[in-house]
Amino acid sequence: MKLFIVSIIIGYLIVLLVNYLPQQNDINNNFIQKLELTWNSTKFHIHHWITFSTVITFMIIGRYAKPIIFNILVGLFIGAILEGFLFDDWYIIQK
Numbered sequence: 383m384k385l386f387i388v389s390i391i392i393g394y395l396i397v398l399l400v401n402y403l404p405q406q407n408d409i410n411n412n413f414i415q416k417l418e419l420t421w422n423s424t425k426f427h428i429h430h431w432i433t434f435s436t437v438i439t440f441m442i443i444g445r446y447a448k449p450i451i452f453n454i455l456v457g458l459f460i461g462a463i464l465e466g467f468l469f470d471d472w473y474i475i476q477k
Contacts, residue, residue, distance in 0.1 A: 385450070386457045393461020401430070402468050426475055431466030434459040 417428040438459050445452060466472055 386453045389454045389457025390461040390464070393458035394465050395461070396458070397430070397462040397465040398468075402465055424476060427471075429466055429469075429472060429475070431463040431472065432475075434463045434466075438463075 417433075419426045419428060438456055441447075441452065441456060441459075447455070
C-alpha cells in the first residue's frame with residue numbers, strides 16, 4: 383500500500399514537471415501539448431486524464447503483470463490523472 387501511494391505521488395510530480403509547469407511559465411504559448419480529434423468539423427480535446435484512465439481500465443481488464451509492477455504502474459497513472467485536474471479546462475472536451 384505504501385508503494386502504491388508513493389507511486390501516485392511520483393506520477394503526479396513527474397507529469398507536473400513535464401506538462402503543467404512548462405505551460406504555466408510559457409507566456410508565448412510555445413509549449414502547447416494537445417490531442418484533438420476532429421469529427422464533422424467539431425473538435426474534441428482528449429485530455430491526458432482520459433488517456434491514462436483508459437490505460438488503467440485496460441490494465442485492470444488484462445491484468446498479466448506481477449502485482450507489485452501492476453500497483454506501481456497504476457499508481458503512476460493515477461498521479462498523472464490527478465495532475466490533469468490542475469488545468470482550468472479539465473472538463474471541457476468539445477470545442
